[in-house]
Amino acid sequence: MNQTQNKRKTIAIDMDGVLANVEPQLVKYYNKYYGASLTLETIQGMSGAEAFPKDAPTRYMLNQPGFFRDLEVMPGAIDAVRQLMKDYEVYVVSAATEFPLSLFEKYEWLREHFPFIDWRHIVLCGDKSIISTDYMIDDYCKNLDVFKGKTLMFHAYHNTTLHHHFRVRSWSEVVDWFEIEKKQDNPMKADAKDA
Numbered sequence: 001m002n003q004t005q006n007k008r009k010t011i012a013i014d015m016d017g018v019l020a021n022v023e024p025q026l027v028k029y030y031n032k033y034y035g036a037s038l039t040l041e042t043i044q045g046m047s048g049a050e051a052f053p054k055d056a057p058t059r060y061m062l063n064q065p066g067f068f069r070d071l072e073v074m075p076g077a078i079d080a081v082r083q084l085m086k087d088y089e090v091y092v093v094s095a096a097t098e099f100p101l102s103l104f105e106k107y108e109w110l111r112e113h114f115p116f117i118d119w120r121h122i123v124l125c126g127d128k129s130i131i132s133t134d135y136m137i138d139d140y141c142k143n144l145d146v147f148k149g150k151t152l153m154f155h156a157y158h159n160t161t162l163h164h165h166f167r168v169r170s171w172s173e174v175v176d177w178f179e180i181e182k183k184q185d186n187p188m189k190a191d192a193k194d195a
Contacts, residue, residue, distance in 0.1 A: 008087065008088055008089050009087075009088050009089070009134040009135070009185075010088065010089045010090075010091065010133035010134050010135070011084060011088045011089070011090050011091065011133055011134065011135045011136070011137065012091050012092075012093040012123075012128075012131050012133040012135065012136045012137070012138075013081065013090060013091065013092050013093065013136075013137045014092075014093060014094060014136075014137060014138040014139060014140070014143070014154070015092060015093075015094035015106060015109075015110075016068070016071070016094065016139075017139035017140075017154060017156045018074065018077075018137055018138060018139055018154045019073065019074055019077050019081070019092065019113075019114070020068070020071035020072070020073065020074060020109065021071060021072040021073065021074045021075075022071055023040055023043070023156065023157055024040065024072065025067065025070070025071055025072075026043075026051075026052065026061070027039065027040055027043065029061040029064065029067060030052050030054075030055060030061060033055070033060065033061055034054045034055065036054070038051070038052075040157070043157045044157050044160055045157070045160045045161055046157065046158065047158050048158055051157065051158070059099075062099050062102075063099055063101060064101075065101060065105075066105070067101075067102075067105070068099070068101070068102040068105040068106050068109060069105035069108060069109055071109060073113050074171065075170070075171065076170060076171035076172055077171050078113065078114065079171075080171035080172070080174055080175050081114060081117070082116065083175055084174075084175070084178060085116070085117075087178075087182060088135075088178070089121070089133075090117065090121060091121045091122070091123055091131075091133060092110060092114070092117060092121065092122050092123065093123045093125065093128060093131055093133075093136075094106055094123070094124055094125070095125060095126060095127070095128055095143075096124040096125065096126075097124070097125065097126040098126065103124055106124060107122065107124065110122060128143040128146070128147070129143075129146040129147075131147065132148065132149070133149060134149045134150065135149050135150045135151070135152065136149060136150075136151050136152070137151075137152045137154055137168070137174060138151070138152075138153065138154065139153065139154040139155070139156040139158070139159060140156075140158075140159070141153065141159060141162055141164070141165065144165045145164075150181075151165045151166065152165070152166055152167075152168050152174060152177060153165035153166065153167050153168070154167075154168055154174075155167055155168065155169040155170075
């Protein structure tokens with residue numbers, strides 16, 4: 001078997017809205033800082049600027065200490081990432097440089113919740129168009145649209161009306177999708193396993 005056949009495929013996984021459940025935090029901070037009464041239900045189908053209009057010009061809440069550090073983990077994410085790492089090289093890729101405070105907070109958040117991801121597999125960047133893994137899981141089409149590999153769009157309030165990437169609504173759907181992908185990549189091995 002040559003080196004190319006031995007090489008594992010790679011997955012780029014976004015943080016905010018994919019590993020980290022950012023929607024409740026956005027609503028909480030917006031209501032706190034602007035005296036609003038938003039709910040998760042009222043922002044569905046809106047862009048960020050539509051859902052949080054008072055914050056849109058400055059993005060004040062995203063620059064507050066603790067915003068990124070205190071995010072909840074997306075349900076099922078930890079176990080799913082562990083499972084994917086058995087067969088794939090997994091990289092966490094997050095656009096962080098737009099919000100400088102987030103760089104350290106995101107790194108600390110990953111160390112707490114995903115300590116099994118090596119620091120070499122954490123990419124905190126500005127523009128994700130430089131990413132060239134085999135797969136990308138992200139909630140923003142602006143990142144998926146320029147990606148050259150296979151894409152999974154993680155369901156979020158701002159992408160509910162978009163349908164040009166394969167949508168996954170949970171981490172269990174992600175794992176199921178990759179199980180099918182593995183069988184398609186290696187049908188002989190899948191047939192032997194099923195026999």
